[in-house]
Amino acid sequence: MTEIPEHLLKRSKDRQQSGATPSTDVAATTPASAPAAVEKPIAPVVTKVLPDPAYVAAAKSRKKIPFWAMATLSLLPLWAFMYVAALKPQEKVIEGPLAIGAIAYGSCAGCHGAEGQGGAGRTLYQGEVMKTFPKIEDMLNFVYTGSQAYVTAGLKVYGDPEREGGAHAPLSYNGNPMPMQGEKAGGALTEAQILGVVCHERYAIGGTDPKDEKWAAEYETWCSPESEIFLALEKGTSSFETIDKDFSMLPGPPAHVGIEPRESGK
Template sequence: MAGIPEHLLKRAQEARDKAAGKTPTADTPTDAQNLPAKTSETKPAAAPQVASAPPPPPPDPSYVVAAKTRKKVPFWAMAALSLLPFWAFMYLLAVKPQEKTVEGPMAIGEIVYGSCAGCHGANGAGGAGRTLYQGEVLKTFPKIEDMLNFVYAGSQQFVSAGIKVYGDPNREGGAHETLSYNGNPMPQQGEKFGGGLTDAEILGVVCHERYEIGGADPESEEWKTEYETWCSPESEIFLGLENGSVNYDNLAETFAALPNPPANVGTDARPTGK
């Protein structure tokens, strides 16, 4: 028969002592002491995580590379560039065409012609009235005095006076007979016959029709003398008509001492050159 293990015998003795009321001695091992010691299991430490290196940045686009590598504007050039708006403004002033300033008879005539444009056209191309532009009016009236007389008196006064042709009888392209253009008369403009224009206004509109619409060149040898005498802002004849010191009946006598004295104009209808 196999022997009983010692620790079982000790437990049996302790049980008997406990039943008999005996206190177990200090050297009596307890159950806990008789139990085999537990050994703690040590787990291996986790390896520290190593952060992975970030991926390299993508390469710059070609336009960024070009911007970084191109030559920069020198700092001193910025001052010059800042002046560009000023130079642009000065350039525009230099190339801007100067507005034409009209004074004297021509200025008045431009305004008065607005009431004539309904018949002769805004540019003198004609309509109910005869054509004036492209030199046509100058062919009819080579002399300004004859045109002033016709505009002042009007067609009906020529008919009443028995004058069949007004203007140059040898006109290029044929003479103009009174009432020959569609039967339309030229209205009288002078105050003597009930017209609404002053003598100065009649001179102004005639100058406008001859030089602005008819195309006479005031700088040319052909027309320079007439322009300076009658239609320039400094014209003594215009100033006299404007202030009322002269009229078409007496201006030839009044200004006979001028370097280029005017011929007779008159207010009554008359043949050319009379």
């Protein structure tokens, strides 16, 4: 049998005398725990919403562009381009003898001026050409041969001898000769080009209205884009020497042109 130590018996006896219980003693000797901290509730953050400015509110309330209108608006740049293009003046397309003549006239402009205002050569604008050469055949002959050939042939006048303001004589303008233009006369232009230059001088530079009753038949026969004479000269199927015979069937048949100097109307 195990013996209980004396000091334990004595301690037990003392406790009984003092009336303390073991559990109470343990509780008394156990330090009191600190009370738990109480968390304070976090107050919710209240965000103050400011009203939209007037222009923002107006934009939000404004009606949106419908889908079909967007398609229409997308065509506005194309419409603007077409509108601007329509405002530009349309360039007049020149064809036939007048087109050829406008190019060939570059070699004549040095003497007669780009606008036919004259210079070393005579004035061609403001109807002066028609006064001198009322018949286109006479002008074609003179341009082909040149004025020096007229002097050599003893011809005193070229063009209309009854010209208003007086007939023109070869070398009568500042003593300057009119150079020959035809190939066989020593010039550089074909007969089709000479016809083009003459048409250009009569109707473009000279300012004659091709619809004028006095000149309409001449224009249609010689200078229109559909001129059979011009087309034949271009193709080489006719010439100034045979043109009167080749087109004698026309309502207004041409007179003889020729490539040698001659009197007007011959």
